[in-house]
Amino acid sequence: MKRVQRIGALMEILSGSPNKVFSLSEFCSLFGAAKSSVSEDLAQAREITRLTGLGKIETISGVTGGVRYVPFISEERAAQCQEKLCRKLREKNRVLGGGFLYTSDIMFHPAIVKEMAQVFARKFSDCGADYIVTIETKGIPLALKTAELLNLPSVVVRREAKISEGATMSINYLSGSSERMQKMSISKRAALSGSRALIIDDFMRGGGSVRGISDILSEFDTEVIGIGVAIANISPEKKKVSDYCPIVYLGHVDEETKEIEVFPNNQIFQKSAL
Template sequence: MKRSERLVAMTNYLIEHPQQLVSLPFFTNEYESAKSSISEDLTIINQMFQQQGIGYLQTIPGAAGGVKYIPRNSKEKSELFIDQLATKLEDPERLLPGGYLFMSDLLGDPQTVRNIGRLFATHFSDSTIDAVVTVATKGIPLAYAVASYLNVPVVIVRRDPKVTEGSTVSINYVSGSSRKIQTMVLSKRSLKQGANVLIVDDFMKAGGTINGMKSLLEEFEANVAGIGVLAEAEDEDEDRVVDDYVSLLQINNVDIKNRKIEVHRGNLFEQ
């Protein structure tokens, strides 16, 4: 295999296996090359990743060591993407009755969802995460995108128990916006006791749903290592029950009468 071919193959493998430790012997055997050649190739790939602002290679020394691709978004790329997303959400055609915004098209676009996943994975890459937790249904694509970059499983909290999930743990919680009593359940087999979890959701107003997930996770003695939301609504009349979170976008004003929406960057860069 030519060096140019080997570089392409190694780059593709590392991108397809983020956060996974890969030993040098694996590459030497896979591409039938000397360790010195593989080391030089990895240096080139690492430089390219950093120049492109898409991450870096972490080197783990020792006999059981190797390299690990850590996905990262540069601040410039992150700001540009979030500003573009904010512009899309400010389209008056997105207004729905009750002052809500139509966001399903963005959550259904694979490229947009991947970029959102990379942003959250970048922010939480230094945290120990065992699983990404979300509540059905709109947060599911975001959770899978984040989990793919962190190389961890996705755990889905549901509103109703499913017979296919076996025994479940359920709790009642108070919705932050409607103040209604609601129920959420989680399969006992879906999460190990004491796991470190990252909660991901698409939208947060008062934070009742996320607070409910936190209460449910306490039943598993899980540690909430972080909370990430795509968009948060700013409402002075609502008492927010969640404080420690990261948001990409903040919806500051929805004027239904004049059909005007103001969307700004969230608190991601303030963390």
């Protein structure tokens, strides 16, 4: 393979498997090239990612070392993603009874989900999570895409214990807004013991669900090291969890005029005060 071909192939292979570590020797045997040549190719590939701004090629030293492609979204592109999400959420025909909004088309749209996941992948890139956890149903695409970008496995908490989950741990919890009792369960085979979890969900009002996930994970000695939600309602101000990161905030929804107040979280990439 010619040099330009090797570099193009590197870009395709690395960016196609975000955060997966490839050893130099894998590329040497794939390209039939010497280590010194592949090293030079990688330097060029690194320069290309600087120009496109879509990712970063990082070198990991040591025996298990190699290179990996870390997806990157600039603050400018993240702000555009937030603005687009706000615009979509303000569409008047989203207003349902009880102040609810129809968001399934957004949460199940691969391209929109991908952009939101890129924001979370940047936010939580160094959080050290072993797993991504979500609760069914609408947060699953966002959680899975974030997991793909961070190269992590994921666990989905179910509303009801299913026969196909085997033995499960269940809790009853109070949903934050309605104070209604709800149930959630997690398979014992999900094997989370002693690990660190990043919770990703589509929507947070009172924080009851996320608090429930956190409680159920603590039964497995799993620590929650981050919480990302696509949309957080500004009320109630006091949530059942303290440290969470929304992409956008949802304010007042007027059922008469169909006006929907939505605004971006401008502090999204700032370190938490906690």
